[in-house]
Amino acid sequence: MDFTHYPLRVRLARVLWEIAAAYGRRSPQGMVVDIRLTQDEMATLCGAAQVSLQKALSELRSEGIVSTRGIVVRDSEALRSVADLA
Structure with a gap:
């Protein structure tokens, strides 16, 4: 995904959204992502x-x-807003 012209906050939100959509599962805490990514790996993404x-x-x-603590999306609507997704 080519999004280098977006601010980092938007790029991070989009990466987290895509990861949660692909690998997340719903729980009482939010959308829990059951894969482990280091901050170094997220920075690269x-x-x-x-x-x-x-x-x-x-x-x-x-x-x-x-x-x-793992990756948990607690507020998916706010994350979509930050990611500037329609």
């Missing part, structure tokens, strides 16, 4: 430096959109 990814991920966590 987003085309970003790891330190930049950490900041963007921290923002999504603090907003309650995702949890990173």
